[in-house]
Amino acid sequence: MDQNQQVVAAETVRTPTQQVADAQVHPVGSLASPSSAGVKCTPTLAQMAFATRRAVKVGGVVFFVVVFALALIGTPRPLFDEIETKANLMSALFLVGLVMVVLEDHVGVNKSAIMLMVSATMWTFLAVGFHPHESHENHEALKEKLEDGLKDVGAIILFLLPAMGVVESIDHFDGFDVVTRLILQVTGGRTEPLMPILCLITFFLSAIIDNLTATIVSLKLLRHVAGGDRHLRHAIGGLVVIAANAGGAWSPVGDVTTTMLWLADKISVFQTIIWLFLPSMVAGISPMVGIWWELKRHERQNEAAERKRIEEDAVDGENPSSRTTRTEATEDSFKVSPALPEITRAKALVLVLGIICIFMVPVLKMVVGLPPYLGMLLALGILWFVTDTAAFHSLAHLPKD
Numbered sequence: 001m002d003q004n005q006q007v008v009a010a011e012t013v014r015t016p017t018q019q020v021a022d023a024q025v026h027p028v029g030s031l032a033s034p035s036s037a038g039v040k041c042t043p044t045l046a047q048m049a050f051a052t053r054r055a056v057k058v059g060g061v062v063f064f065v066v067v068f069a070l071a072l073i074g075t076p077r078p079l080f081d082e083i084e085t086k087a088n089l090m091s092a093l094f095l096v097g098l099v100m101v102v103l104e105d106h107v108g109v110n111k112s113a114i115m116l117m118v119s120a121t122m123w124t125f126l127a128v129g130f131h132p133h134e135s136h137e138n139h140e141a142l143k144e145k146l147e148d149g150l151k152d153v154g155a156i157i158l159f160l161l162p163a164m165g166v167v168e169s170i171d172h173f174d175g176f177d178v179v180t181r182l183i184l185q186v187t188g189g190r191t192e193p194l195m196p197i198l199c200l201i202t203f204f205l206s207a208i209i210d211n212l213t214a215t216i217v218s219l220k221l222l223r224h225v226a227g228g229d230r231h232l233r234h235a236i237g238g239l240v241v242i243a244a245n246a247g248g249a250w251s252p253v254g255d256v257t258t259t260m261l262w263l264a265d266k267i268s269v270f271q272t273i274i275w276l277f278l279p280s281m282v283a284g285i286s287p288m289v290g291i292w293w294e295l296k297r298h299e300r301q302n303e304a305a306e307r308k309r310i311e312e313d314a315v316d317g318e319n320p321s322s323r324t325t326r327t328e329a330t331e332d333s334f335k336v337s338p339a340l341p342e343i344t345r346a347k348a349l350v351l352v353l354g355i356i357c358i359f360m361v362p363v364l365k366m367v368v369g370l371p372p373y374l375g376m377l378l379a380l381g382i383l384w385f386v387t388d389t390a391a392f393h394s395l396a397h398l399p400k401d
Contacts, residue, residue, distance in 0.1 A: 049106075057107045060100045060114075064121050067093060071125045080129040093122050123149075155263050156256065158373035160210060162380035163253075166354050167213045169383050173396065175351035176217060177341040180224045184340055191226065195236050195295070198222060199288045202240050203247035203281070208358050211248030211255050215241055224341070235295060239288050246284030250276035253361065253372070263372060269362055346396035350387065357382050 067089065070079065079085055097118035101111040123146075130142040170176060179201065187193050198218060206214035218240045226232050248254030252262035252269055261267045357379035364370040364378075386392055393399075 053103075053106050053108065056100065056103060057109060060096050060107075061117075063096055064093070064117050067125060068121050071121070071128045074128055080125070080131075086125075086129055090122055090125065093118060093125070152260070152264070155371065155373050156260060159259060159263070159376050160256070162373075162376040163210060163358070164213055165380045166358060166376070166383055167209055167217060169380075169387060170350050170354040171217065171220070173350040173387060174341070174347050175354060176221060177347050178343055178351050180221055181341050181343055183221065183225050187225070191229065191232055192296070194226060194232075195239065195292050196288060198225075198236055199239050199243040199284065202243040203284050206244040206247035207251035207254045208355065210253065210259070211244040214247070214254075215244040218244065235291060239291060242287050243284045246280045249283075250280040253358075259372070269366060344396070346392065349392070349395070350383075353386060354383055 070076075074080070079089065097114055100107055100109065100114045104111045104114075126145070127142055130138050130145070132139040132142045183194070183197055183201075186197060198221065201221075202214055202218040205217065208214075209217075219237060222233055222236055222240065226236070245255070249258065250273055252258050252267065252272055258267065258272065262269075262272075358376075360379055361372050361375035364375040365372055
């Protein structure tokens with residue numbers, strides 16, 4: 001048998017699993033289509049995509065450099081003195097930076113570097129408009145403007161950093177194992193209720209902590225309860241991000257934007273919750289319902305295909321025991337059975353204390369008017385103090401220093 005005949009024979013003798021995989025990769029009707037002859041267009045499209053990415057990157061950086069150079073030179077003067085012209089140029093700077101942030105994965109530049117360049121360029125351009133070297137009054141006006149900006153940004157940073165510290169402390173002492181065990185006990189190893197349970201937890205958790213931290217925590221929980229199913233993790237992971245952003249919108253401490261408005265006394269706690277809870281719930285639940293229905297439909301299709309294969313094997317005279325084994329394996333593929341984490345009093349204490357400390361921040365703001373960043377610093381200090389005591393070390397069975 002020559003080499004060509006061996007290849008034909010190897011392609012003819014294929015297992016049912018390989019045939020199903022081939023059918024998924026090459027569906028009926030997709031073979032020998034006229035569009036398959038257009039493979040030669042791929043290099044051209046790749047070159048066009050590369051040229052577009054390079055143009056966006058180079059064009060944005062050149063625009064920043066030109067504006068920064070004009071600010072250093074200080075000419076033309078009307079560009080810095082006319083209010084409308086200055087506002088338009090500042091808006092253009094922000095828009096270009098925002099486009100590069102949105103296209104971060106395609107441009108290949110980290111968004112943090114982009115926004116640092118944008119902010120420095122905008123502040124330099126704004127500072128030149130004050131003409132601080134011409135008079136003492138202009139210098140003081142620029143100083144006051146910079147101090148106002150630093151106060152606003154510093155308040156946000158001093159709020160977010162201790163908030164992430166509280167969450168990381170809870171995670172460091174395995175406080176979220178309590179939530180993981182509850183999820184596993186409720187789901188019973190089934191994947192069907194896992195999606196709505198985790199999305200609802202993320203939705204309400206992001207209202208207590210910020211949405212970025214809630215996303216990280218929920219993805220950690222997802223890896224613990226569904227670590228072996230990559231496709232399921234990707235599907236639920238996308239919904240977790242949506243639920244976290246939706247849940248953070250109706251809480252003053254759930255998102256950076258609402259936190260900035262709250263710190264500036266632009267919004268109140270009760271009005272924000274009353275007016276934004278229902279729209280946020282709709283925005284978070286609607287995608288989950290659609291994807292959940294799609295996964296259920298995909299599961300029903302797999303079960304129908306499995307029953308059809310069993311019927312075909314029965315006609316061919318296959319051993320019934322092998323069919324039963326394969327059916328059980330198919331049913332087990334929709335189950336997750338990770339080990340239940342151990343729950344201790346130390347883990348429960350850290351989780352409860354951390355949540356209480358975070359809830360204390362808006363209460364102090366409403367009762368005594370304490371700025372939220374000071375309340376969050378106090379929350380971090382309380383949790384740090386408790387977890388650093390000898391009594392907690394003994395409760396958690398930690399080694400003594």
